[in-house]
Structure formats: structure tokens, C-alpha cells
Amino acid sequence: MTELCDLPGHELARMYRAGEATAVDAVESCLRRIGAVDDRVEAFLRVTADDARERARTVDARFAAGEELPLTAGIPMALKDVLCTRGVTTTCGSRILGTYVPPYDCTPWARLGEAGAVLLGKTNCDEFAMGSSNENSAYGPVHNPWDLDTVPGGSSGGSAAAVAAGEAVWALGTDTGGSVRQPAALCGVVGFKPTYGLISRYGLIAFASSLDTVGTFSRTVRDAATLVSAIGGKDPLDATSLPTEPRDLTEGLDGGVAGMRIGVVREWLGEGVEPGVKAAIEAAIERLGRLGATFEDATLPHADYALSAYYILAPAECSSNLARYDGVRYGHRAADASDVIDLNSRTRGEGFGDEVKRRIMLGTYALSAGYYEAYYGQAQKVRTLVIRDFEAAFERFDLLLGPTSPTTAFRIGEKAGDPLAMYLSDIFTIPSNLAGNPSISLPCGLDERGLPVGLQLLGPHLDEATVLRAAHAFEQDLVFAARPPLVEEAAA
Amino acid sequence: MTEYEAVVGLECHVELSTATKMFCGCPNEFGGEPNTRTCPVCLGHPGTLPVPNREAVERTMKIALALDGEVAPHSLFHRKNYFYPDMPKNYQISQYDLPIGTGGHLDIDVDGEIRPVRMNRVHLEEDTGKTVHASATGRIAEAEYALEDYNRAGVPLVEVVSEPDMRSPEEARAYLVELRALLEALGVSDVRMEEGSLRCDANVSVRPAGSAELGTKVEIKNMNSIRSVERAIRFEIDRQGEALKRGEPLVQETRHWDEDRGVTTSLRSKEEAFDYRYFPEPDLPPMEPDEGWIGKLKAELPELPAARRRRYVETLEVPAEQARILTSAPAWADLFEETVEAVSQPAGAVANWFTQTLMPQVPPEKAAGRGDAIAEVLRLVSEQEISVTAGKEVLVEAVGSGRSPSEIVDERGLRQISDLGGVIDEVVAENPGPVEQFRGGKEGVLGFLVGQVMKKTGGAANPNEAQRLLRERLSS
Numbered sequence: 001m002t003e004l005c006d007l008p009g010h011e012l013a014r015m016y017r018a019g020e021a022t023a024v025d026a027v028e029s030c031l032r033r034i035g036a037v038d039d040r041v042e043a044f045l046r047v048t049a050d051d052a053r054e055r056a057r058t059v060d061a062r063f064a065a066g067e068e069l070p071l072t073a074g075i076p077m078a079l080k081d082v083l084c085t086r087g088v089t090t091t092c093g094s095r096i097l098g099t100y101v102p103p104y105d106c107t108p109w110a111r112l113g114e115a116g117a118v119l120l121g122k123t124n125c126d127e128f129a130m131g132s133s134n135e136n137s138a139y140g141p142v143h144n145p146w147d148l149d150t151v152p153g154g155s156s157g158g159s160a161a162a163v164a165a166g167e168a169v170w171a172l173g174t175d176t177g178g179s180v181r182q183p184a185a186l187c188g189v190v191g192f193k194p195t196y197g198l199i200s201r202y203g204l205i206a207f208a209s210s211l212d213t214v215g216t217f218s219r220t221v222r223d224a225a226t227l228v229s230a231i232g233g234k235d236p237l238d239a240t241s242l243p244t245e246p247r248d249l250t251e252g253l254d255g256g257v258a259g260m261r262i263g264v265v266r267e268w269l270g271e272g273v274e275p276g277v278k279a280a281i282e283a284a285i286e287r288l289g290r291l292g293a294t295f296e297d298a299t300l301p302h303a304d305y306a307l308s309a310y311y312i313l314a315p316a317e318c319s320s321n322l323a324r325y326d327g328v329r330y331g332h333r334a335a336d337a338s339d340v341i342d343l344n345s346r347t348r349g350e351g352f353g354d355e356v357k358r359r360i361m362l363g364t365y366a367l368s369a370g371y372y373e374a375y376y377g378q379a380q381k382v383r384t385l386v387i388r389d390f391e392a393a394f395e396r397f398d399l400l401l402g403p404t405s406p407t408t409a410f411r412i413g414e415k416a417g418d419p420l421a422m423y424l425s426d427i428f429t430i431p432s433n434l435a436g437n438p439s440i441s442l443p444c445g446l447d448e449r450g451l452p453v454g455l456q457l458l459g460p461h462l463d464e465a466t467v468l469r470a471a472h473a474f475e476q477d478l479v480f481a482a483r484p485p486l487v488e489e490a491a492a
Numbered sequence: 493m494t495e496y497e498a499v500v501g502l503e504c505h506v507e508l509s510t511a512t513k514m515f516c517g518c519p520n521e522f523g524g525e526p527n528t529r530t531c532p533v534c535l536g537h538p539g540t541l542p543v544p545n546r547e548a549v550e551r552t553m554k555i556a557l558a559l560d561g562e563v564a565p566h567s568l569f570h571r572k573n574y575f576y577p578d579m580p581k582n583y584q585i586s587q588y589d590l591p592i593g594t595g596g597h598l599d600i601d602v603d604g605e606i607r608p609v610r611m612n613r614v615h616l617e618e619d620t621g622k623t624v625h626a627s628a629t630g631r632i633a634e635a636e637y638a639l640e641d642y643n644r645a646g647v648p649l650v651e652v653v654s655e656p657d658m659r660s661p662e663e664a665r666a667y668l669v670e671l672r673a674l675l676e677a678l679g680v681s682d683v684r685m686e687e688g689s690l691r692c693d694a695n696v697s698v699r700p701a702g703s704a705e706l707g708t709k710v711e712i713k714n715m716n717s718i719r720s721v722e723r724a725i726r727f728e729i730d731r732q733g734e735a736l737k738r739g740e741p742l743v744q745e746t747r748h749w750d751e752d753r754g755v756t757t758s759l760r761s762k763e764e765a766f767d768y769r770y771f772p773e774p775d776l777p778p779m780e781p782d783e784g785w786i787g788k789l790k791a792e793l794p795e796l797p798a799a800r801r802r803r804y805v806e807t808l809e810v811p812a813e814q815a816r817i818l819t820s821a822p823a824w825a826d827l828f829e830e831t832v833e834a835v836s837q838p839a840g841a842v843a844n845w846f847t848q849t850l851m852p853q854v855p856p857e858k859a860a861g862r863g864d865a866i867a868e869v870l871r872l873v874s875e876q877e878i879s880v881t882a883g884k885e886v887l888v889e890a891v892g893s894g895r896s897p898s899e900i901v902d903e904r905g906l907r908q909i910s911d912l913g914g915v916i917d918e919v920v921a922e923n924p925g926p927v928e929q930f931r932g933g934k935e936g937v938l939g940f941l942v943g944q945v946m947k948k949t950g951g952a953a954n955p956n957e958a959q960r961l962l963r964e965r966l967s968s
Contacts, residue, residue: 102537102538237541240774320571329580341575369769372771
């Protein structure tokens, strides 16, 4: 049987209004699931059960009073622990912020909270969102609900696993180089990264500011559209947020793909892509073709260099963004420092994990006098070329298509000792971060091990509508009904 | 004959007097209980983002325009990265190779000669907090701990950088006086060096007189008045000149001005200089003002000190030196013009009262809004109701205390007695000897008789009038 916690958000929203379920019912269902599986999945760093129950009761009372509330009202959700929540510890998966309680809410949560959304808790992630497997969290790895010995992907692994395991109906994550789409692919859920600047970054604890994008995890494309509609639009607190009015992205979802021109990024179906992934993507192309889309090969000639450029730009920004963690104002502070330099270096030495330190060093080096042009300057040029590649491709195509990740979920520990192999996990997701384009990952099948494969659709700047329309058409036709064994067991 | 010539460039930091800070909504005010004018943004909390203060950007553009420079059609904020606990993010949002303002010049007046000093750039950044080192000895190295006050963190700060066009401490002083006047006229800053709203670093080098090449540059920091800038530069020129004469090489370094000892000491060498790892601030989009915006700001510029000075000399016929003194303090110049309007006296005479009596003796903040009182005192003197000497006393007292001039005149009995007939009669009757002597042709005795009149009137008589009346009386 299907429990409330396994339903899509839009179905719960309908049931609340039809009197078939209450927000309290849905919250209790999620909390039961968390109780049943989270000791194995370890998606949550903190569960805010009392607050969730309280908020759910308030929403139910408002429904009972006949109030019209937004679709996000009363939906039990989770937030990646890089998104600041007032009064709720927000750690970024790091020891250095182990005690940090933000005095303010991030804009996405402020907007959702205002609309009556219910926060179940904060989810685990790679430290400061740096990683592709969630193994870089100071608080231990997250386990993929499809196979507990495998990773959920990263860095938003906790949010992806929570939605996949029915611990939350939907969740927010952040995507700097694929950190929403890649774990969504590995966990068999929908992961949507809208255009950079559509959703405010205020309160998103920065990793790489020019790339960081808030994204969504959900069970359906419609839910992704609902969530982004609720949190998007210009924010006066973020100077890089685009001057867009809030849009209802659920409008036009049913428009179908007939006549849509889709470019298949051939470079992304070559060497290094697992056969199971390749097969599922080829099948997806066939399916969309049957639905009326036309296909041609597309090329992003500079995408090969995107990964290298990313590993200059993101660490460079991170080396500066993470400088504030010095033990002076908040967070971890080394004991008995002899002077301020000792305080800074010991606080940071104790507080940061290896991957974070690696990237701070890479970035510091890339920005150093004498190296700036060769590294940062060159990487910026590559970024411009990648942006032009996309612009050229979108003159011919409405959408681009490829796999989200070259592999399905890999075993915990498998790539932990090999950063370069790990970095390759994001090879297909990074280009749209460099260019800022909207892109979505949605389940398109299972590989021979029974692990989900993610299909990636990429659209032009601010054309969320086309991306969502095609994804919705595919999802409606495919009906991805498989559920993780853990969910089958818990729901039985 | 001078063997060496000094080359001086100045980097001034100007705190803008905007209502709020550069990147958040916290009040921008001097002082306050530590850490009360702060918020998550200016404390550098995780996840917070800067939003630029439009007023601060406009003021920076105005400074660039007032210096006859260009406002860049495309400028960027950069991050300047270094660790210091008074800087909440451990980077400062500043500008690097694409500042808001470039070029222009500031014309300085040295001994009546006008010289242009070329400007390098005008850029906008955020100020840091303040560190207080707690130690019994007051020495940083012996401090047991330090306290941070972030009230100043994030205050908008404009850096105005000159080209190395000055050749003496006097020129540096003239530059600072002129820049301060310009900023005050623009109304962009409080320009108080003692409160740190105007700060200055100097780059000083020396070279053989007549040489075109620049010598080794030394940057001097920690000067907190125009006088100390002048002193520090003088010291540094002498130090470098003497080192060269002894054949010692100079090193490129940053030196610290010690106000008490009157010397500069080495702070760090070029090798120890920070690598700031500048890169474009990803949280802030580029600033791209259009012609319309720049034109509007240009049109809003007030009359600047140099133009005002020319007008005083050419139209109001104020002597050049007095025009220079008046226009170097725009608030005084405003009062001066108000007074000229209100009284029917030549502007030159009014300028005398200002430059010789008021400005040296009354703090400018007390004079604000006291135009009526100044005009009244000048009228009392011109109508001979009080003497010039009494006028000076009343002027300083009235403007300084805020009281009405007439009240002070009455209280102190300073009014001149205009009907001296009776007193003259008395003096003539009581001094037959001197009267005879005068009538016999001894002119000098008149002074004695005037003195007697003054004595009888307690100094309230106008001595010129007394002399005229005595002469009239005795010759009849």
C-alpha cells in the first residue's frame, strides 16, 4: 500500500483540500518513515519533529477555517543543511559549523515558511557541498535507499535519499556542479536546477557563488514546477538574483513534446558511460521520439574543458568564501590559541575535512600572484566558450539531452580515495552550471543491478517552461513505478 | 642647492556619510556601543550576501566627476583576500582594475601658484571593524587578548588616489586641504581626520633633482591629521635623502608614522607584502551607469572650491589669500556669502572679519546657522554703535555662545556714546593747562585730552569722534 509519505506533493495538496487527509497525517506519516528507515539511510542530520507537528496543526486549522493556501502549504519537506534556518542548527556537513545556529532564514525557506510549508529537518550533505557521494560529510555518509551499500550521490545526498525513501515529500538542495541532479539520478527522483539567478541565494551558505544554485528534489516534475514557482523570483537581498516576477511553472506542463527539436549531446554517450546508463538513455530518446520530438546530434565542443575550468573556478571562489570560518565570531573555535594566527589556523585545521582543505588550497594557488592569468583567467575564458557553445546549440534546438551521470550509484568507499574519479561523476552536469542554464534530471529506468538511471534535459537560459514540459511528458509516458526495496519493506 | 627632489603621491580613504552601510541596512554612524550597529550581513554570517548602497555608488561617481575624471561605463567590485579579525569575511569587497572613477586632477594652491595634481583613480570599498588590543603596556605585541568592534565594518569607504605629482610636504598639505574642501562641498563625507572619516597614506620617494626616473617608493601609514601627514613626509624625505647621501640603498617598504616620536619605522618590506589574490566579486553584478545617470549627477554638482575661489577674487574682489582661506572651508564660505548678502559692506571687509577673527577663534560647528548674529555685529560696528575692538569681542562671544550680539553689547556696556557734548565740556573745564597749550599750537596735547574723554566714558566713546569734537570745540 502507498502511505501518505510516498505520495507526490500535488496529490497531498489535493487531498488536504478534498478533506481526504490532513497535514498532521502527512507529517506523522513522514516521521514514522524517518523512524523506520533513517537509522539505515542516515539522510537527516536533525529532525525538527515538534516544530513540524506544530506547523502542521496550524496549517490544518487554516484549511479548516476555509483559508485558501498555496500548494506548498502543509507539505512535509526537508532542507539541505547548507540552507540557513533561523534557530535551527545549520552545519553544512562540517565540524566548523557544528554549533552554528543561524539568526535568519534563507530566502527560499522564508518564502516557503510564509506559505505554510512544514520543515521536517535538515539533511546531510558533503561538507560545504563539496563532493559527489555524500562521503565528505563530517557526520558520516548517507546510504542510497535503493542499495544501502551504495552512495546516494552528492553533494545533496541527504535530500535525495530522504525523498527517495519517503522520509520527506520533497526537499531543497543546492547544485554547484551537479549536486542536485547527480544525487537525484542516483536515487531515482526528480532533481531540478533552474537558471542561475532565478532563485535567491540569500541564506545559501556559499561554496562557489557564481555557480551555486538552489534546486529541488521531488517525486514528480509537477512538484518540481510547484516548488520552484513558490521560491523563485527577484530577491532584494541577492544582487545576483534575476529581475523576474514569480512565475507559475505548472502552467503549460501538459503541452507535450510534439515538434520539439532535441539535440543529443553525443560527447556524453561515449567512453566512460556505463552500458546500463547508455541503454536507458537510448530508450528515453526513442520514447520522446514516439511522443513527437525530433532528434539530431548536438555538440558542445568545449564541454570537455568544462570540468577542468570548474575545478579552478569553484575552488578559487571557495577559498575566499570559506575564509570567514576563523573561530572569531561563530562556529568552532580552537581552544587555548596563543595568538590570532594560531587561532585561525588551528580552528580551520580542526574544523575542515580533507576535501574542503584540498579545494581551499587549489583555489588559493589558482588565485596567487603570478598564476592568476594562467589558471583563473584561462578558466574564465573556457567558461565563456562553454556559454557560447550552449547559445549556439540553442539556436538549433529547444532542448539538449544526455545522461545526468556516467554511472549509477557506486559503492560507498569505491571512489573515496581517488578524487579525480570522483570529480568525473559531475562531468555531464558541470557545463550547465558554468553556463547557468536550467536542467533537470528525471528517472528513466533501472540498470542491470536494479539501480536508477537519470535522464538529463537542458534548456536555454530562463526557459524552465520547456524543460519542465518535456520532462513532464516523458514522465507521464514512462510511469516510473519502481520503488527502493527499503520503501517496499517499510510500506508493507 | 637641493641635491634630491621628493616625489609624493597620496592615497586618501574617505568614509561616506550615507545613512546606511555599504552592503547592508545597518546605520552608518561614528562610535556607538561596540557591536550594536551590526547585522548578519556586516558580521559576515554564513550565507549572507552584499547588496550595494546606491547612494554610496552615486557619491563615488560624484567625487570622480568633481575631480574632472571619468566615470567608467563598466566597473567591478573585487575581493581583496587577507586574514584579519577586524574583517568579518576575511576578504574586503573593494575595487581593483576596474574602479568607478579614473583620471582627472585636483588643482592645488601653493604660495599663490596653482598647480594641477593628476588623479589616478577613485574607487569604492567597505571599511573594516576596529581591533582593541588589551594589554597593560599598550603595546600590541604584549596584548593578552584583542576585542573586535564591528560597528565600522561595512561602512562605505572611497579611496582617492593621486599620481605622484607632489614635490614637497607643503604641496601634500595643500592637496589634502583642497581635497577636504572638495569633499565637504560635495556633502559626501564628514571629512574628520580625528574621527577617521578622512585617512591618508603617503607614497614617498626621492631622486636626484631633475631626474625623470622615480626612486624607491616607501608607503607611510598611520597619520591622523593634515599636520602629521606633512611632518611624516618631511621626516621621510630627509631620511631617504640622507641615506642616499651616505650611499645606502633604499628598500621598498611600508613604514609606520610614530606621532609622539616624530619618526617613521619599518612595518614590512616588499617581500613581506600580502598577496591579496584579487578576483571579481561573484556576489555583485558589474556597475554600468548610462550617460543619463552620469549626466544627472554631473548636473547636481555644487560650485566647487576652485570655482568659488575664482568668483571671490574676480567678482567679489576678495584678496586671493583670504579667498583661499574661506573656500578651503565650505561651511565658512557659505556663512561668508550669507553675511555679504545681509550687510552693505564690501566683501573684502567682511572677508577680514571671517579670516582674522571668526575662523581662527570659533569652531565651525558653532558658527553654523549664526549668519544673522554675524551680520548684526558687522552692522553695529559699521554704524559705529560699538568700536572695532568691541566688535571683535562681541563677534567671537555671540557666535561661540549662541547669544544675541545686542545682549552682549548691553551687558558689557560696549555701546559707544555718540552724544559726547557734555563730557567734552567737562574735560575742557577741568584741564585749563593742556587746553591753553593746544591753543598755543601744541597739537600733541590733543591725545591727552581724548584720553580724558575715554576715561570719563569708561572707554565707550568713539575716540575718532572725541578727537573731532574736541578739535571743533577748541578752535571755536
